[in-house]
Amino acid sequence: MGKLLVIGCGGVARVAIFKCCQNDKVFTELCIASRTKEKCDALKAELEGKTATVITTAKVDADNKAELVELIKAYQPDAVLNVALPYQDLTIMDACLECKVDYIDTANYEPENIDDPEWRAVYDKRCKEEGFTAYFDYSWQWAYKEKFADAGIMGLLGTGFDPGVTSVFSAYALKHYFDEIDTIDILDCNGGDHGYPFATNFNPEINLREVSANGSYWENGHWVETEPMEIKREYDFPEVGMKDMYLLHHEEIESLAKNIPGVKRIRFFMTFGQSYLTHMKCLENVGMLSTKPMLYEGHEVVPIQFLKALLPDPASLGPRTVGKTNIGCIFTGRKDGKERTIYIYNVCDHQECYKEVGSQAISYTTGVPAMIGTALVMTKAWHKPGVFNVEEFDPDPYMEMLNEYGLPWVVVEDPAVVE
Ligand code: NDP
Secondary structure (H helix, E strand, C coil): CEEEEEECCCHHHHHHHHHHHHCCCCEEEEEEEECCHHHHHHHHHHHCCCCCCEEEEEECCCCCHHHHHHHHHHHCCCEEEECCCHHHHHHHHHHHHHHCCEEEECCCCCCCCCCCHHHHHHHHHHHHHHCCCCCCCCHHHHCCHHHHHHHCCEEEECCECCCEHHHHHHHHHHHHCCCEEEEEEEEEEECCECCCCCCCCCCHHHHHHHHCCCEEEEECCEEEEECCCCCEEEEEECCCEEEEEEECCCHHHHHHHHHCCCCCEEEEEEECCHHHHHHHHHHHHCCCCCCCCEEECCEEECHHHHHHHHCCCHHHCHHHCECEEEEEEEEEEEECCEEEEEEEEEEEEHHHHHHHHCCCHHHHHHHHHHHHHHHHHHCCCCCCCEEEEHHHCCCHHHHHHHHHCCCCEEEEECCCCCC
16 A cells, blocks of 8 residues: 655664554555664564565665655655654654655654754743753644645654553543543553663663653643652552652653643653662763763763663563553543543553564554554545644544554543542
8 A cells, every 4th residue: 555664773663663564454565764774674584474565675864864865765655754763853854845755753853962052042942931941842843834734744743652642542531531631640650670780661862861851740831840750659550560650751741731622730650660760860970871972082972872882772672571561641520510530551561562573562562653653644544734743633543553453452430540
């Protein structure tokens, strides 16, 4: 049916590509393009004979718009799935715009260099006006809405798990369970154990930046910002058990605040063990999380990139990670004049993911919805010109595909709530 160009060949890309190959009626042809072509070739070789999808590979620097345009023009895809890093979002969107091809991603734009004066000026203004200081926000990509609409193409933003599935859960709750939603608590629990003293489950640079930043939540029409890890709660997660969790800023809060009418409060919590937090604090205190280049014995070194080279590759955690993830949302509100609380969540087992696609559950829970969002765009089940977040579409086909492609979900009435 269609041709997909996938940019990036890391942990999330691997799962998304495996899943596209399972859905080979939609994804009849696929090109894996990344910075390191050898990784693309290795994945292609692994998939050979297991799918009817015709796979090719290419080398591309996604920071370079001209290279992207050349590749898109040569391959002529129906859509581009960006599972490289958030740093590349805008160059890939620019290339899609020039070639008039639909665009899909899993994470919103943030700059690689946060000291870039041009970016900094916009950021400082946004911090003052919006009230949160995260380095990532949707303004950069939402600014493409008109340009994409004029070009007759679509951009689907944030189709991972969170954002992505949590956003679709919100649209589904509103469609089927509530007349009005008052509060949304997004709970992201990783009960997995990889046996290393310290490792991150996805790209270390992106992960550590997110976790070491200030927290924030949306309440009564504005942002409330907290110190990093200032708000801690405990929750007894189905199939995982009792865990400590901390309030973080997270990108879907920004779009849900806009797209779920009347919502009064949205918070995001992620579980962390004490050992993870102690390691992270120590690395931060000694400057290892810095993204500023420094000179070391005549070489330019970016501390967080050097740290990334020392840490286990997230893609290598698969065989050794045991346990489960539980990610979902607790909603409160009203239906037919009655108060209601529901919890929609998915539980995913690290070892089962590994058996199926050779990855741990964090990459799996992101890669599956990346394929689903892309399939809905390519089949035109979800298609309109412009740039959209996933909660702006009918959630039902997405929810059905989650069940079909390995992320079954449950709805629980009257769950324990987070204070
Ligand atoms: P990885 O670091 O494992 O993979 C990133 C890939 O992008 C690598 O193959 C890398 O190439 C490639 N890449 C990086 N820079 C460039 C470039 N300039 N040009 C071409 N390719 C490039 O990351 P993950 O797979 O863990 O994460 C992928 C994306 O998914 C990220 O944006 C992340 O934020 C997002 N994500 C979203 C989640 C959600 O729930 N919404 C959850 C988890 C992740 P190379 O191999 O050469 O380094």
